[in-house]
Amino acid sequence: MTNAGASDARDRDATGRARNARPRDGLGRPLPYGAEGVPRQPEGVLRAPESTVAEAQELLAAGRPFHAHEVFEDAWKSGPEDERTLWRGLAQLAVGLTHAARGNAVGGARLLRRGAGAVEEWQTERGEDRPHGLDLPGLARWARELAGRVEQNGSRPVDARTEAPRLRP
Structure with missing residues (x-):
């Protein structure tokens, strides 16, 4: 059953997969059709870890x-199986910052802690602190500290630019 006035037409990519073509702001929030948004990241791009x-x-x-x-x-979904926990954790950190x-x-706090746990789990299992030059201990500390501040400040948004982590030391 559809809502009255709702269109059955969906945004589709070149392969026919449903894609939301609405423009988005810098934090990924959808804007009205026709509004000027920021360029979106292409999906499904295979990148070397250094490029990612x-x-x-x-x-x-x-x-x-x-x-x-x-x-x-993209790295999580297309990379080596043994690195999926790492890339998923990093994606969760970025989404946590987005929500914050x-x-x-x-x-925001939940995803920051989940991401911190994922990168710590990967680090513990693999015994590597700096895969691809990433500062996993520093990222986990950053995420847990920001999660605490976000909870303390409630619904007051953080500045994503000033709160952004450094992925490498």
């Missing part, structure tokens, strides 16, 4: 953690 980290760091530094999450998600910047304290 560099591109995500640029997006984080620009205050665009939602878009950095999409870069990490949107003023969602509960979701």
